[in-house]
């Protein structure tokens with residue numbers, strides 16, 4: 001989930017940055033994505049403002065969601081049986097792509113649009129397709145990357161990364 005949030009930091013959306021990270025059955029990262037405009041659609045030319053969902057001058061007509069980008073950016077032939085970690089519960093359009101790509105589990109952080117039809121429809125499809133979903137309960141409250149903490153000559157981190165007991 002932390003990697004999904006790190007990917008989200010690359011989003012140029014001024015109001016909502018969403019990231020998604022796909023891992024395989026061995027927890028290997030096989031795809032990362034964040035919300036952004038399609039290749040060739042410049043952030044300077046296309047609108048980041050909110051508006052009606054079908055308004056030509058709003059971002060909703062153009063933005064690719066983090067989930068879709070993570071799937072399209074996959075480094076494996078397919079993502080069958082994989083788990084997607086995503087900051088925000090997938091909308092109905094992303095649910096369709098998740099189902100068709102045969103991802104088996106979705107782990108999300110926020111479900112703030114739970115009462116909206118796009119989320120209700122999403123859950124209806126995920127349930128029908130037998131895709132499991134659950135909210136992420138973070139074990140760590142904070143993950144800090146402080147470049148000043150890195151000993152560049154020895155390339156070691158001070159304090160060192162915690163090791164599993």
Ligand SMILES: Nc1ccn([C@H]2C[C@H](O)[C@@H](COP(=O)(O)O)O2)c(=O)n1
Pocket residue numbers: 013015016017018034035036050059063064065066067088089090091094
């Ligand atoms: N599951 C989701 C939900 C939304 N997004 C993206 C699409 C937009 O860039 C932004 C939502 O904008 P808002 O209406 O909150 O200003 O988040 C996504 O990538 N994945």
